[in-house]
Amino acid sequence: MVSMDTLAIKTQNKFRSLITKQTYKKGEIICEIPTEKVIDKANRYTVQIGRDRHTEVGKLSALNHSCDPNVILDTENLQMVACRDIDQGEELSFFYPSTEWEMDAPFICLCGAANCIHVVAGARFLPLSTLENHYLNRHIRELMIELLNNTESHLTKLTDV
Numbered sequence: 001m002v003s004m005d006t007l008a009i010k011t012q013n014k015f016r017s018l019i020t021k022q023t024y025k026k027g028e029i030i031c032e033i034p035t036e037k038v039i040d041k042a043n044r045y046t047v048q049i050g051r052d053r054h055t056e057v058g059k060l061s062a063l064n065h066s067c068d069p070n071v072i073l074d075t076e077n078l079q080m081v082a083c084r085d086i087d088q089g090e091e092l093s094f095f096y097p098s099t100e101w102e103m104d105a106p107f108i109c110l111c112g113a114a115n116c117i118h119v120v121a122g123a124r125f126l127p128l129s130t131l132e133n134h135y136l137n138r139h140i141r142e143l144m145i146e147l148l149n150n151t152e153s154h155l156t157k158l159t160d161v
């Protein structure tokens, strides 16, 4: 069990962020994703780990979104993993649509990355061409395929008349 002792929450003007107290190499496991409390609806303190499963993540709820993140949340292995080398004192961030299909509290991203998606509302609101450039968890890929299939059968019905 990898603990969260290496992580600290920083609060500035009521804005929370998650900072690492140590360096990590790309691919290194930082901590496990808590699953003691799984609920069926998203809120600001949850991460989606399955179609109707949202887990309260405690300290990890201070993780901010970035369109150019340094960690991924792997909801199958329930681990937070460094997706590039990370310095001590660096803020950790992940790409919210990689876990969230439809977010409870959408917002405008001001991360400034060249590939910024601007409106962060969940994967279902993003084009495939954007999503395919990011790590995506299995439930997001499945929901996306389902949405595409439904759209296709809907279009077939429309043209069948």
Ligand SMILES: [Zn+2]
Residues within 6 Å of the ligand: 066, 067, 068, 109, 110, 111, 112, 113, 115, 116, 117, 118
């Ligand atoms: Zn952005």
